[in-house]
Amino acid sequence: xxxxxxxxxxxxxxxxxxxxxxxxxxxxxxxxxxxxxxxxxxxxxxxxxxxxxxxxxxxxxxxxxxxxxxxxxxxxxxxxxxxxxxxxxxxxxxxxxxxxxxxxxxxxxxxxxxxxxxxxxxxxxxxxxxxxxxxxxxxxxxxxxxxxxxxxxxxxxxxxxxxxxxxxxxxxxxxxxxxxxxxxxxxxxxxxxxxxxxxxxxxxxxxxxxxxxxxxxxxxxxxxxxxxxxxxxxxxxxxxxxxxxxxxxxxxxxxxxxxxxxxxxxxxxxxxxxxxxxxxxxxxxxxxxxxxxxxxxxxxxxxxxxxxxxxxxxxxxxxxxxxxxxxxxxxxxxxxxxxxxxxxxxxxxxxxxxxxxxxxxxxxxxxxxxxxxxxxxxxxxxxxxxxxxxxxxx
Amino acid sequence: xxxxxxxxxxxxxxxxxxxxxxxxxxxxxxxxxxxxxxxxxxxxxxxxxxxxxxxxxxxxxxxxxxxxxxxxxxxxxxxxxxxxxxxxxxxxxxxxxxxxxxxxxxxxxxxxxxxxxxxxxxxxxxxxxxxxxxxxxxxxxxxxxxxxxxxxxxxxxxxxxxxxxxxxxxxxxxxxxxxxxxxxxxxxxxxxxxxxxxxxxxxxxxxxxxxxxxxxxxxxxxxxxxxxxxxxxxxxxxxxxxxxxxxxxxxxxxxxxxxxxxxxxxxxxxxxxxxxxxxxxxxxxxxxxxxxxxxxxxxxxxxxxxxxxxxxxxxxxxxxxxxxxxxxxxxxxxxxxxxxxxxxxxxxxxxxxxxxxxxxxxxxxxxxxxxxxxxxxxxxxxxxxxxxxxxxxxxxxxxxxxxxxxxxxxxxxxxxxxx
Numbered sequence: 001x002x003x004x005x006x007x008x009x010x011x012x013x014x015x016x017x018x019x020x021x022x023x024x025x026x027x028x029x030x031x032x033x034x035x036x037x038x039x040x041x042x043x044x045x046x047x048x049x050x051x052x053x054x055x056x057x058x059x060x061x062x063x064x065x066x067x068x069x070x071x072x073x074x075x076x077x078x079x080x081x082x083x084x085x086x087x088x089x090x091x092x093x094x095x096x097x098x099x100x101x102x103x104x105x106x107x108x109x110x111x112x113x114x115x116x117x118x119x120x121x122x123x124x125x126x127x128x129x130x131x132x133x134x135x136x137x138x139x140x141x142x143x144x145x146x147x148x149x150x151x152x153x154x155x156x157x158x159x160x161x162x163x164x165x166x167x168x169x170x171x172x173x174x175x176x177x178x179x180x181x182x183x184x185x186x187x188x189x190x191x192x193x194x195x196x197x198x199x200x201x202x203x204x205x206x207x208x209x210x211x212x213x214x215x216x217x218x219x220x221x222x223x224x225x226x227x228x229x230x231x232x233x234x235x236x237x238x239x240x241x242x243x244x245x246x247x248x249x250x251x252x253x254x255x256x257x258x259x260x261x262x263x264x265x266x267x268x269x270x271x272x273x274x275x276x277x278x279x280x281x282x283x284x285x286x287x288x289x290x291x292x293x294x295x296x297x298x299x300x301x302x303x304x305x306x307x308x309x310x311x312x313x314x315x316x317x318x319x320x321x322x323x324x325x326x327x328x329x330x331x332x333x334x335x336x337x338x339x340x341x342x343x344x345x346x347x348x349x350x351x352x353x354x355x356x357x358x359x360x361x362x363x364x365x366x367x368x369x370x371x372x373x374x375x376x377x378x379x380x381x382x383x384x385x386x387x388x389x390x391x392x393x394x
Numbered sequence: 395x396x397x398x399x400x401x402x403x404x405x406x407x408x409x410x411x412x413x414x415x416x417x418x419x420x421x422x423x424x425x426x427x428x429x430x431x432x433x434x435x436x437x438x439x440x441x442x443x444x445x446x447x448x449x450x451x452x453x454x455x456x457x458x459x460x461x462x463x464x465x466x467x468x469x470x471x472x473x474x475x476x477x478x479x480x481x482x483x484x485x486x487x488x489x490x491x492x493x494x495x496x497x498x499x500x501x502x503x504x505x506x507x508x509x510x511x512x513x514x515x516x517x518x519x520x521x522x523x524x525x526x527x528x529x530x531x532x533x534x535x536x537x538x539x540x541x542x543x544x545x546x547x548x549x550x551x552x553x554x555x556x557x558x559x560x561x562x563x564x565x566x567x568x569x570x571x572x573x574x575x576x577x578x579x580x581x582x583x584x585x586x587x588x589x590x591x592x593x594x595x596x597x598x599x600x601x602x603x604x605x606x607x608x609x610x611x612x613x614x615x616x617x618x619x620x621x622x623x624x625x626x627x628x629x630x631x632x633x634x635x636x637x638x639x640x641x642x643x644x645x646x647x648x649x650x651x652x653x654x655x656x657x658x659x660x661x662x663x664x665x666x667x668x669x670x671x672x673x674x675x676x677x678x679x680x681x682x683x684x685x686x687x688x689x690x691x692x693x694x695x696x697x698x699x700x701x702x703x704x705x706x707x708x709x710x711x712x713x714x715x716x717x718x719x720x721x722x723x724x725x726x727x728x729x730x731x732x733x734x735x736x737x738x739x740x741x742x743x744x745x746x747x748x749x750x751x752x753x754x755x756x757x758x759x760x761x762x763x764x765x766x767x768x769x770x771x772x773x774x775x776x777x778x779x780x781x782x783x784x785x786x787x788x789x790x791x792x793x794x795x796x797x798x799x800x801x802x803x804x805x806x807x808x809x810x811x812x813x
Contacts (some may be wrong), residue, residue: 216735316627
């Protein structure tokens with residue numbers, strides 16, 4: 001077939017024309033390359049899946065982990081392999097139907113109760129049913145409950161306190177302070193650069209501020225501890241401001257995200273077409289009125305997106321709080337006291353060799369999941385805002 | 395005032411209001427200007443604060459006066475090796491001396507090594523107080539007087555914490571001898587792995603998205619996903635690295651898969667894990683930058699290539715990539731300089747706290763410059779803050795060099811396009 005068709009091309013009039021095959025040729029190398037490039041692109045999805053799976057799975061382990069709590073009760077009669085009812089002492093903490101008990105190495109489930117008589121299901125979770133002597137202590141299993149996780153104000157997994165609120169509270173405090181510093185300043189800088197400054201001044205100031213954004217965060221941490229904290233202590237008094245405090249960390253995070261806010265907002269302001277400004281001037285508006293009543297509203301979506309990205313960055317900021325905000329979770333609304341944020345806590349407990357079986361290891365992932373959920377939702381909101389409220393100028 | 399007379403002329407009211415509006419405008423303009431100045435002051439304060447601690451007077455006290463160690467009038471620095479060994483033996487406990495001998499027999503040690511041992515263990519110079527650069531320059535006489543009265547036995551000298559020795563000596567517990575050699579080498583190793591991992595994959599992904607990807611659901615998902623990944627806090631990447639690279643892939647990252655059974659192996663907390671974690675972290679940045687660079691290549695080049703019968707890949711390889719390369723490199727350098735400064739993910743992945751041995755393979759334990767800065771800053775003693783400041787200067791110099799090269803590349807690139 002192929003040779004026939006090739007012959008058809010080979011006319012006698014043009015003997016120099018080579019036989020030509022115009023069918024699409026298979027190019028395995030090309031397909032291979034395209035496949036490889038697709039894999040490269042898909043790796044980013046794998047990363048996301050990896051993050052979600054890892055955080056989810058290990059957090060489940062965290063919530064499924066049982067801490068055994070001594071009830072100070074014991075069995076008052078020895079228990080054979082065949083007993084389904086325990087005789088327990090009166091003292092100590094209460095036991096309810098449905099709670100898991102541990103005697104020695106055996107785990108049991110309470111199915112019914114009558115005073116000091118407890119009916120149990122024996123040998124749960126693959127533990128061996130064994131004899132327990134009279135006087136064996138009873139431990140009650142406790143899961144980390146979601147309610148406790150989000151409501152309780154004490155965080156100390158080692159002794160069974162699992163309230164993430166102190167960490168979240170400290171994070172929100174540093175973030176709020178950072179926003180109070182960065183948003184007004186950043187927006188002012190953006191308005192100044194875009195509406196007032198000459199072209200030369202702008203080309204000088206913008207890169208200077210971007211240098212601020214390029215400084216590693218650990219340097220900001222150093223700055224917070226050795227400059228901002230002493231400054232605050234000098235102004236407000238040493239007995240008011242502790243050496244480690246959320247205020248200095250928050251202010252320095254504000255300085256860190258300032259260039260982000262100003263740069264992104266300035267881009268949004270500059271994108272507003274000049275015709276809008278000229279129209280405002282023609283109506284007799286002053287420069288300020290033009291900037292604040294015409295240009296800023298027109299760039300609203302871009303500015304909001306910048307704000308939200310900055311907030312998300314402030315929440316995830318780690319080194320500044322790890323160095324300057326203090327070690328040890330504390331539930332306080334006083335910004336001049338030490339309090340550990342979510343990120344700061346992760347850094348502190350993961351420094352050094354962390355055992356994979358410890359509750360600390362699992363708790364890292366539970367905190368990480370909360371952090372991830374917070375920043376991801378902020379980022380998605382910001383993308384939505386840009387898409388929905390973007391003013392399109394031709 | 396009766397209502398009949400008060401109403402001012404419209405233009406009069408306008409003039410009054412105009413005056414107010416102008417004043418308001420001037421006021422706000424000043425406020426905007428001040429905000430900008432505050433931003434610049436913050437940057438200046440940051441740099442000033444680092445410089446202030448990196449230089450300055452120190453008061454150093456010796457446990458033993460070196461002059462008292464002279465033998466027969468020959469000062470310590472001029473003694474022979476045998477004399478030095480004798481001095482050492484006379485001044486440290488027998489047990490400690492035996493331990494030195496066990497570490498490395500004195501017969502094999504050089505003279506300088508013994509002298510260093512004496513200075514470290516016998517003379518034991520200790521920094522008792524440091525002064526900032528500002529104080530050292532502006533209040534020089536007061537500082538010297540204060541030092542003389544508080545520490546009569548101390549030697550007061552001007553110390554530049556950052557000097558060639560600081561860069562070339564390894565980490566040490568003694569602040570006067572501590573350096574950042576291991577940290578610099580660690581940073582370079584980690585960054586090399588990061589680049590090797592993320593550059594090919596990042597550019598590959600960018601080529602796919604710009605040159606091949608049709609507007610399908612999968613490709614839209616990839617695009618959205620990359621944007622979202624760029625906003626994930628760096629510490630989350632550290633957690634990912636800890637669970638996947640350090641724990642799940644331990645045989646690979648600790649090198650046991652390749653038959654390495656180094657006793658010092660770090661259970662997966664290695665340079666390889668750190669480098670790949672940072673690689674994942676900067677991958678979205680590299681992809682986004684490379685996409686922009688590829689998009690900037692004019693379509694006519696592609697069409698010319700295809701029209702001449704080149705395949706899609708030949709066109710990309712021979713025409714698109716060479717033209718996009720400066721842009722891709724600039725973006726990569728900026729992403730990499732972000733990776734160099736990252737600390738949090740490396741702490742979570744398990745950077746070592748104290749290493750004095752140069753890293754020699756991807757499967758070695760690691761420390762990096764930012765980690766070193768973090769550790770020194772977290773120490774309670776003031777003198778380590780000076781070391782941290784010096785290390786910050788080294789880190790900033792490294793970053794400056796990288797950014798300068800990025801700017802040079804960009805300039806060359808823009809000249810070529812316009813010319």
